[in-house]
Amino acid sequence: MSVQPTQVQRINLFRDLSLEQCQHISNKVEMKSCDPQVDLLTEGELGDTLLLIFQGEVEVSQEIMVKTKSGFSQSRKAIVRLKTTDPTPTADPIYEPTTFVLEEPAFAMGEYALVSEEAIRTANVTAMTPTNYGVLSFRDFSGIVDADPLIAGPVFKRVAQNAVDKVKTGNADIANLTQAFFFALSRS
Amino acid sequence: MNQSAVSTSTHLSKSKWAEPKASKSSFWGRLAIFQGNSQLSRLIFWIFWTCVFIWVSATGLFFLEYPTFKTKVAEHLSSLKKAEQFVNQNASLTESKELSVKIADDIKTEDIDILSTYFYTIWWSVTTFTTVGYGDISPQSIYGKAFVILVMMAGFAWTIILSGSVASILVAQRLKEDQDSFDDTIFTDHTIISGWNSMVSQILSVLAQDQENKPIVLVNETSSDDAGIQSAVSAFDNLDILHVFGNYTHESALSNAFIQRAKDMIVVPDYSNLSQLETPDEQTTVLAVYTAKSMSENIRVIAHITDPEMANHLQRANCDEIVISDAFTPKLLAYHVTHPGSPQLVDTIFSPESQSDLQVHDIPVDLVGETHERISRHFKFRMSGLLIGYAIVRPGASLEEQMKSAGSGFMVEMIKEQLEREGIELTSDEKVFIEVNPKDDYVTNDKHRAIVLI
Numbered sequence: 184m185s186v187q188p189t190q191v192q193r194i195n196l197f198r199d200l201s202l203e204q205c206q207h208i209s210n211k212v213e214m215k216s217c218d219p220q221v222d223l224l225t226e227g228e229l230g231d232t233l234l235l236i237f238q239g240e241v242e243v244s245q246e247i248m249v250k251t252k253s254g255f256s257q258s259r260k261a262i263v264r265l266k267t268t269d270p271t272p273t274a275d276p277i278y279e280p281t282t283f284v285l286e287e288p289a290f291a292m293g294e295y296a297l298v299s300e301e302a303i304r305t306a307n308v309t310a311m312t313p314t315n316y317g318v319l320s321f322r323d324f325s326g327i328v329d330a331d332p333l334i335a336g337p338v339f340k341r342v343a344q345n346a347v348d349k350v351k352t353g354n355a356d357i358a359n360l361t362q363a364f365f366f367a368l369s370r371s
Numbered sequence: 372m373n374q375s376a377v378s379t380s381t382h383l384s385k386s387k388w389a390e391p392k393a394s395k396s397s398f399w400g401r402l403a404i405f406q407g408n409s410q411l412s413r414l415i416f417w418i419f420w421t422c423v424f425i426w427v428s429a430t431g432l433f434f435l436e437y438p439t440f441k442t443k444v445a446e447h448l449s450s451l452k453k454a455e456q457f458v459n460q461n462a463s464l465t466e467s468k469e470l471s472v473k474i475a476d477d478i479k480t481e482d483i484d485i486l487s488t489y490f491y492t493i494w495w496s497v498t499t500f501t502t503v504g505y506g507d508i509s510p511q512s513i514y515g516k517a518f519v520i521l522v523m524m525a526g527f528a529w530t531i532i533l534s535g536s537v538a539s540i541l542v543a544q545r546l547k548e549d550q551d552s553f554d555d556t557i558f559t560d561h562t563i564i565s566g567w568n569s570m571v572s573q574i575l576s577v578l579a580q581d582q583e584n585k586p587i588v589l590v591n592e593t594s595s596d597d598a599g600i601q602s603a604v605s606a607f608d609n610l611d612i613l614h615v616f617g618n619y620t621h622e623s624a625l626s627n628a629f630i631q632r633a634k635d636m637i638v639v640p641d642y643s644n645l646s647q648l649e650t651p652d653e654q655t656t657v658l659a660v661y662t663a664k665s666m667s668e669n670i671r672v673i674a675h676i677t678d679p680e681m682a683n684h685l686q687r688a689n690c691d692e693i694v695i696s697d698a699f700t701p702k703l704l705a706y707h708v709t710h711p712g713s714p715q716l717v718d719t720i721f722s723p724e725s726q727s728d729l730q731v732h733d734i735p736v737d738l739v740g741e742t743h744e745r746i747s748r749h750f751k752f753r754m755s756g757l758l759i760g761y762a763i764v765r766p767g768a769s770l771e772e773q774m775k776s777a778g779s780g781f782m783v784e785m786i787k788e789q790l791e792r793e794g795i796e797l798t799s800d801e802k803v804f805i806e807v808n809p810k811d812d813y814v815t816n817d818k819h820r821a822i823v824l825i
Contacts, residue, residue, distance in 0.1 A: 249789060262781040282781055355778035363786045366770045367795055 186212050186317050190237050193269060193288040196297075199337035207327050207334070212317035217310050219277045224293055224308040231300045231321040234292040239314030240266040240276050240284075241292075244307045262306065265290055276311035294342045296321050417536055421500075424529060428522040429496035433489055436515040440495075441488045443508050448483070500526045557611055558586050560634040565619035565659050566641035566651075567591035570675075572603050573723060574637065579607045586611040588628040590619040593643040620658040622666060630667050638663075638674040653681045660688040668794075720824070731762055732821045739819075744811035746821060756823035760807040763818050770797045 188205035191197050191212070197205055212235060217223065223234055226246055247260045264280040266272065269288040295302035300321045328335045433440065495508045499522065510516050562578065562585055564571055571589070578587060587610055593600055595614050604612045617624030619638070630636070638659045640651040653676050660672050673692040674685050685693050703714040720727050738746050747758040770790075774783050790797060805822075806813070 247785070249785075260781070260785060262779070282784075352779050356782040359774045359778045359782060359786060362773055363770060363790065366797075367790060367793070 185209070186214055186235075186237065190289060191235070193237075194235055194291045195287065195289075196233075196291045196294060196338055196341045199341070200334060204331060204334050207331060208319065208324075211323040211327060212319050214315070214317050216313065216315045219274075219310050219312055219314075221310045221314075222307055223310060223314070223316065224304050224306070226304050226307045228304050230293050230296045230302050230304045233294060233296050233319040233321075233324065234308065235289065235317040235319060236265065236267060236292065237289050237315050237317060238267050238270050238272060239316070240264060240272045240311045241314060242280070242309050242311050243292075244309065245305075246307075259307065264311065265292075272312040272314075274312045278311075280311075294345060297324050297338065297342060413540055414537065417533055421529070421533060424526070425493065425496045425500055428500070428526070429489070429492040431518055432495065432510060432515060432522070433492040435518055436492075436510045436512060437488065439511045439515070440491050440508060441483050444483045444487050444491050447491075447507075448487075496522075499523060500530065502527070502530060555629060558588060558613065558629040559632045561586040561588060561629070561632070563588045563590060563625070563628050563630060563633050563636040563663075564639065565590045565625075565636060565663075566639040566643070566656070567593045567599075568639055568642040568651075569599075570639060572599070572606070574639075575603055575607060575610070575612070576723065579610050584609050585634070586613070588613045588615055588633070590615045590617060590624050590628045591641060591643045592616065592618060620655055620662055622662060625662060625666055630663060630670065633667065633670055635671045635673065636663050638672065640675060640677060650677075653678050654684075657681060657684045657688055660685055660690045664689050728825045730756070730823050730825055732823055734815060734819055734821050739815060739817050741815065742811060743809045743813040743815070746815060750821060750823050754823070754825060756825045758821055758823050760805055760809070760822045761815065761819045762822055763804045763806060764801050764820070765804055765818065766801055 186209045188202045188209050191205040191209045192200065192202060197208060200208075223241065224230065226244075242264050243262045244259045245262060246257055248255055249258045249260070261280070261282045263282055264276075264284040266284050266286050267289055268286050292308050293302070293304065295305075491508060498505050499519070510519050564574060564587060567589070575587065578585075589600070589603065589612065591614075593616075595601075595616055600614055604614055613628075615624055615627045617627065619625060619628075619641075638656050640653060641655060642651055645651060656674050656676055660674055663670055663672050671691045672689075673694065674690050675694045675696070676682065676685065677696040679695050679698070682693050682695060699717075703717065706714045719725050720729055732750070734746060735749065738749055743758070750756040750758045771783075771787065774786065787797060806819075
């Protein structure tokens with residue numbers, strides 16, 4: 184199974200690349216497919232590959248310690264669902280989303296693997312439907328960039344923008360948590 | 372409005388009708404279970420054993436005194452027969468001039484059947500057990516008399532126990548009827564007064580003047596029979612007042628006061644069961660506020676303390692309003708010297724006998740948003756009142772509103788979920804702020820209520 188350059192161009196990271204540049208990338212992408220409930224990325228693991236979701240719906244989650252009736256326990260908390268629109272998933276998800284769903288023609292996950300060979304996965308990515316996805320390794324991308332340095336700029340710019348957005352969101356989350364912490368202390 | 376004064380004890384007493392230990396399948400087990408906890412089953416239980424007692428004593432005496440009883444039965448039946456014949460013969464004398472009286476023969480003892488004799492022993496047993504004792508039949512033999520001595524003594528004791536048990540069943544039934552007829556649904560948005568002292572009656576007097584006439588629950592450890600409690604409960608025809616006997620720092624007592632549905636709670640220094648030389652422990656007031664706030668997030672707690680040092684503790688306990696005794700006394704005393712007349716004004720306004728009153732009124736809808744000067748003229752014209760300021764209810768801080776504009780949606784939802792799971796509301800309590808004697812161009816809004824001196 185191979186991926187078309189047009190499919191690669193739909194990925195958010197590669198939207199600013201030309202079809203020819205996307206062709207170089209598609210030549211290096213290893214296509215795979217999986218069934219629902221398969222973990223495509225696991226939080227905490229070292230990763231050196233970029234995941235490209237071309238068809239399907241995946242759920243991004245994190246391990247969080249929450250208090251339940253029986254006490255504190257580690258629980259996987261869904262953060263967001265990502266769903267492709269071109270093409271749409273071949274089946275309905277195994278269970279309905281409990282968080283909001285982001286729809287994109289296609290999307291990339293684990294982009295920090297393009298920057299570092301030892302990036303730690305910050306979340307779990309689990310297939311909710313039968314999913315067709317591609318895998319691009321750090322080494323292969325480095326080779327593509329070496330062959331055509333003009334690819335690097337647009338791609339890393341997107342990666343940097345995503346990183347900045349996440350830092351901003353992370354800072355706001357820290358502020359919210361701090362407020363909630365003191366609010367809870369004052370009410371207890 | 373009906374007046375109720377039902378005292379409930381928060382002390383749970385074990386029922387003497389404990390769970391039967393015998394298995395249900397044995398006779399004694401079935402009998403013990405039949406004893407049960409319901410009034411009817413207890414009554415039936417006592418009736419059953421009384422019948423058994425009567426039957427046992429009758430049967431015992433039947434065997435011991437059979438000849439005596441048989442003879443007595445024969446004599447009794449003979450006399451009945453003679454009397455019947457005499458009546459018949461006298462009736463017939465009016466028809467016939469012949470006077471011939473025929474005397475009936477006595478009924479012979481051997482003609483008396485066993486059942487008739489046994490019935491008379493039952494008759495004897497019942498008359499003895501009920502302490503009526505006609506004396507028409509009595510044992511003759513020594514064995515019979517000895518048996519009857521035991522029966523009479525046991526019957527006497529049994530009668531006392533039975534009377535007491537029946538009385539307690541009837542009292543319990545009456546108490547249950549009282550409890551069943553007690554309508555606790557009226558205690559919603561009510562006021563709880565925790566603690567007891569001489570000021571509670573005055574507090575009730577002021578609350579009784581409120582047009583809303585909300586029910587009131589008194590929680591303290593003063594006995595319901597106390598004259599002060601009785602007087603407080605019965606003095607106000609327009610108030611539903613319930614007295615709950617118990618420690619108001621305990622959740623059980625506050626639960627009995629329906630704290631989850633209460634709107635306000637006033638905690639006063641508690642002089643229950645204290646001598647004149649003793650002073651109440653105001654740490655109890657702090658504990659009561661903690662307990663109340665933990666049981667009901669929405670309740671508004673007003674605490675009265677004599678020790679200003681307790682104010683900080685009460686604030687930490689999220690007490691809504693704190694009234695400190697003599698907080699204004701130094702100023703009042705000094706004002707008698709520096710501003711003579713103003714302390715008298717305060718005294719006049721807050722004196723129970725005063726015609727003047729400081730009231731809080733809603734601002735008419737058409738005047739909301741108007742200036743202070745305009746609203747003042749309204750109250751002056753409508754009720755001859757002097758508008759001296761405003762009570763402004765400001766909503767508490769909402770954590771949800773603070774968070775919604777920033778951060779990831781997932782994190783906000785998780786924070787809300789975890790706090791709500793712990794029973795922590797995301798909005799802090801409303802607070803009342805006072806604006807005194809504002810300028811004429813001060814503009815009001817819908818959060819303002821007018822404080823008017825009438």
